[in-house]
Amino acid sequence: MKDETTPIHPGQFLKIQVLEKLALGIDDTAIQLRIKRESLSRILNGHRNISVEMALKLEALLAGVTGATAADWLRMQAEYDIYQKSKDLVNTIDELKGEWIGFYYDEEYEVRPNKEEIETRKILSSNLKKSRDELKINLNEASKKLGVSLSFLKDIEGKGKRLIPISFLAKASVEYLISIDHLLGLSDDDSINKPDTIERLSQIKINTEIMNKINQENILIAKVDAKVNRISTKFIGLSDEVYNLQSLFNSFCRDNQQLSKSQGMLSLKLAVINTVDRANQYNGMLRRYKIL
Known part of the structure; x- marks a missing residue:
């Protein structure tokens, strides 16, 4: 439910990954959630947090589409809040690390340096x-x-x-x-x-670090190349099947418009869209690095 590198506000996830992909309007969604349109808009724009009550409503309304429980929505909110606050407290956190590992620390006695x-x-x-x-x-x-x-x-x-x-x-x-x-x-x-000792030891240290770094990078590059080649070979065949699946699904929806509006079909539609998005992203990455 979130980006692997930076936590996303749950309202932004709801807006981009659910409402926009399923073409659901803010007005209709606000009515179904039984909240004011302005309140939903603030959530979608990341200006208001997901409450426990809202998380329960989102689970009830969208669990069949997103698979997300109330706990999932609240967890996303907590991870986003922690990430944002940690940026403000970075200096304080750095100073606290290791603060009480000292020369004379003893859990049984008060810290009083002699x-x-x-x-x-x-x-x-x-x-x-x-x-x-x-x-x-x-x-x-x-x-x-x-x-x-x-x-x-x-x-x-x-x-x-x-x-x-x-x-x-x-x-x-x-x-x-x-x-x-x-x-x-x-x-x-x-x-x-002494300067001559410092220069000699520094050069030895630098040379050792450089060689270790080069060896580590060579090993890592070889592993990555091998893994990318294996994944790419499998993906080339799989991507064609994904696009064929999308074509068949779109054709089915056109022929069965009433059925396509059911919650089950909305869930399937979102899954197909996400699968095609991932295929396009991976194809673009392979082409960017000239693997395809």
Whole structure:
């Protein structure tokens, strides 16, 4: 009932996939749903949510055509709302991830850092900033490499009052080419920070990543090519049958106009339309990539 990548508002689904394809008018549909035309119009345009009452009405009226239950309509609404709200809260969500995986977390005790832990955090903050500066990496780039928000990294390097995820330390050690012991002030050996060492290790890391990426892409391309060829071969024969089915169905509807208005035939009509749409889309994709 939805796009595989971006959730669709249930009202838009109702408008595009049901009313338009079955040539059902807004006025008639509003009357059957026992709601005002203006209310239905707001739903169809995505300006009003599907309520529990509306979901039950849609199930009663269209279940024979769409196969959708009230729960399906409400689930589509929930997925759409979550997707829209998550875009507004992306920074907050990023900052919450891993927040309570720290040096001294214990479920049985209240979190109260002692003096040694406070001092360790100050040392870590200083060493993180020093290492980043020596590698000439700005805060924006560093936050992306370390997989944290910009505000989180600024706070770590500045005040050092955050709980530090262990995964963050491991990532910083790899990206900054420095041991965790040195980041925490447990070792004074900072030879890994010398420019010649950094350049050599960085080049090795880059070369390794490039080769791994190339190998992975080659394997993936081979698998995709093989799968596309298998699917395309089957589809070429199947698509002709789909178009023949559409022609026969349209001919039957013309000869039996009264029967074609029944709910069962409307359901079958929608299925045929969707099948032909998919066939056309797939044909277009195959031609675009010069497979046909």
